[in-house]
Amino acid sequence: MDSTLVKPRAEPLGKREQTKVQNRELILDAARKVFAELGFGATTVRDIIRATPLASGTFYNYFKSKEEVFQAIQDDVALAIRPRLRDQRKTAKSVEEFISGTFLTFMEFVAEDHTNFRTMRHSADTTRIRVDTPEVVAGFEELREDIEKAIQEGLFPPVDADYLMAAIVGVAFEVAERMVQRETRDPVAAANFATALFMGGIRTLPHADHPAARTGTA
Amino acid sequence: MDSTLVKPRAEPLGKREQTKVQNRELILDAARKVFAELGFGATTVRDIIRATPLASGTFYNYFKSKEEVFQAIQDDVALAIRPRLRDQRKTAKSVEEFISGTFLTFMEFVAEDHTNFRTMRHSADTTRIRVDTPEVVAGFEELREDIEKAIQEGLFPPVDADYLMAAIVGVAFEVAERMVQRETRDPVAAANFATALFMGGIRTLPHADHPAARTGTA
DNA sequence: ACAAAAATTGACGGCCCGTCACCAATCTAT
DNA sequence: ATAGATTGGTGACGGGCCGTCAATTTTTGT
Numbered sequence: 001m002d003s004t005l006v007k008p009r010a011e012p013l014g015k016r017e018q019t020k021v022q023n024r025e026l027i028l029d030a031a032r033k034v035f036a037e038l039g040f041g042a043t044t045v046r047d048i049i050r051a052t053p054l055a056s057g058t059f060y061n062y063f064k065s066k067e068e069v070f071q072a073i074q075d076d077v078a079l080a081i082r083p084r085l086r087d088q089r090k091t092a093k094s095v096e097e098f099i100s101g102t103f104l105t106f107m108e109f110v111a112e113d114h115t116n117f118r119t120m121r122h123s124a125d126t127t128r129i130r131v132d133t134p135e136v137v138a139g140f141e142e143l144r145e146d147i148e149k150a151i152q153e154g155l156f157p158p159v160d161a162d163y164l165m166a167a168i169v170g171v172a173f174e175v176a177e178r179m180v181q182r183e184t185r186d187p188v189a190a191a192n193f194a195t196a197l198f199m200g201g202i203r204t205l206p207h208a209d210h211p212a213a214r215t216g217t218a
Numbered sequence: 219m220d221s222t223l224v225k226p227r228a229e230p231l232g233k234r235e236q237t238k239v240q241n242r243e244l245i246l247d248a249a250r251k252v253f254a255e256l257g258f259g260a261t262t263v264r265d266i267i268r269a270t271p272l273a274s275g276t277f278y279n280y281f282k283s284k285e286e287v288f289q290a291i292q293d294d295v296a297l298a299i300r301p302r303l304r305d306q307r308k309t310a311k312s313v314e315e316f317i318s319g320t321f322l323t324f325m326e327f328v329a330e331d332h333t334n335f336r337t338m339r340h341s342a343d344t345t346r347i348r349v350d351t352p353e354v355v356a357g358f359e360e361l362r363e364d365i366e367k368a369i370q371e372g373l374f375p376p377v378d379a380d381y382l383m384a385a386i387v388g389v390a391f392e393v394a395e396r397m398v399q400r401e402t403r404d405p406v407a408a409a410n411f412a413t414a415l416f417m418g419g420i421r422t423l424p425h426a427d428h429p430a431a432r433t434g435t436a
Numbered sequence: 437a438c439a440a441a442a443a444t445t446g447a448c449g450g451c452c453c454g455t456c457a458c459c460a461a462t463c464t465a466t
Numbered sequence: 467a468t469a470g471a472t473t474g475g476t477g478a479c480g481g482g483c484c485g486t487c488a489a490t491t492t493t494t495g496t
Binding site for chain 1: 259285288289313317344345346347348349350351352355374375376377378379380381382384385387388389390391392393395396408411412415416417418419420421422423424425426
């Protein structure tokens with residue numbers, strides 16, 4: 001797109017490879033827009049290519065179906081957040097750091113990325129979709145492995161790592177969902193809530209001073 | 219609506235109403251089977267009616283689309299579990315009873331109904347679908363209202379009821395998902411895990427004596 | 437028994453799907 | 467620079483699904 005000097009990254013890419021990358025991005029951008037407008041269920045491959053200067057046949061040189069496009073979009077998200085979560089957990093010296101860092105990192109990411117996040121959910125009608133791409137699943141398993149490692153090191157008690165991972169994932173996604181639906185997104189508050197729940201249960205949850213919590217939906 | 223005598227159960231249904239009910243169930247049964255076989259995304263309305271003695275046009279006398287059929291199936295599930303959960307929460311005299319009863323009721327229901335539950339999830343490829351039908355959403359809001367009521371009665375601390383509801387839902391669904399994937403489904407263990415998490419956090423979680431938890435997936 | 441009402445049927449036009457023969461753009465070697 | 471080889475874009479095509487609707491069958495009420 002830009003940057004011709006200074007960063008001599010050069011462009012050893014032939015014209016061929018160049019348009020390949022460009023077309024792929026063209027399709028992904030169009031798909032993001034169309035999914036957001038029509039919802040996943042209602043959009044067709046034709047809708048996507050129509051939002052593009054390309055011909056219908058070209059689509060199939062890049063993706064097999066709209067499902068695969070959706071997965072690619074989700075993978076981009078997973079690819080962006082996984083390293084952040086992994087690095088954060090690596091530095092955790094206590095259970096509290098492990099948990100609070102995980103939730104805070106996740107909530108801040110979602111708050112930034114909430115457009116994408118809502119698109120993925122607010123799929124037109126009442127139907128919500130979630131793809132567990134290899135990248136996403138790998139992120140989950142990485143979390144479970146880190147829990148198991150923490151157990152072996154005596155940081156965590158010897159709990160059911162699979163269930164604990166599931167609980168963290170469930171709370172993270174479901175609370176994040178409510179967070180982005182509120183008029184003022186507060187990732188710190190959301191992370192604090194989730195962290196307190198995992199550290200000491202309901203009794204140690206923060207008290208709702210600002211009860212925007214009453215009605216919930218924005 | 220009805221009620222003409224004491225026990226008007228009888229069958230005052232005319233032939234008309236009778237086949238209407240019958241056809242609807244015919245379609246729903248076929249849909250359950252086809253969804254389970256092909257996954258939601260891949261099945262077409264034609265697939266469903268083909269698994270039925272009816273003609274294609276008839277389908278549209280009963281449902282607008284496959285989405286609506288899917289919602290009807292999910293609503294049946296929600297309709298079955300909601301009263302159980304509500305009645306259970308009504309009798310709760312403490313936070314612990316409220317929470318443990320909720321999770322145990324849910325996990326036992328899922329364990330019984332796991333075929334249906336897996337169908338809804340194991341949608342062919344990696345794509346998982348969840349419909350928030352009015353019935354399902356109402357169940358969530360009922361839970362939130364009961365939490366708010368419990369807070370007003372001083373049973374619960376004054377926490378963010380919306381987030382707490384989200385956390386309960388997230389843990390319930392995600393842990394249930396792992397539970398049904400294990401070779402031996404143990405709803406009591408799953409409920410105990412979730413309950414302990416909410417009552418005292420990670421530190422009070424049950425220790426994994428039978429570490430089927432290691433690998434997770436069956 | 438008969439007419440009115442209701443529900444079923446399957447064929448139809450329109451659209452989407454995925455493919456493929458054709459062609460243009462790019463690359464490689466001289 | 468030129469030409470042949472290769473890669474990749476194009477859009478038309480057969481097949482299938484969608485949702486509708488006029489015709490037909492079934493049920494109801496008299």
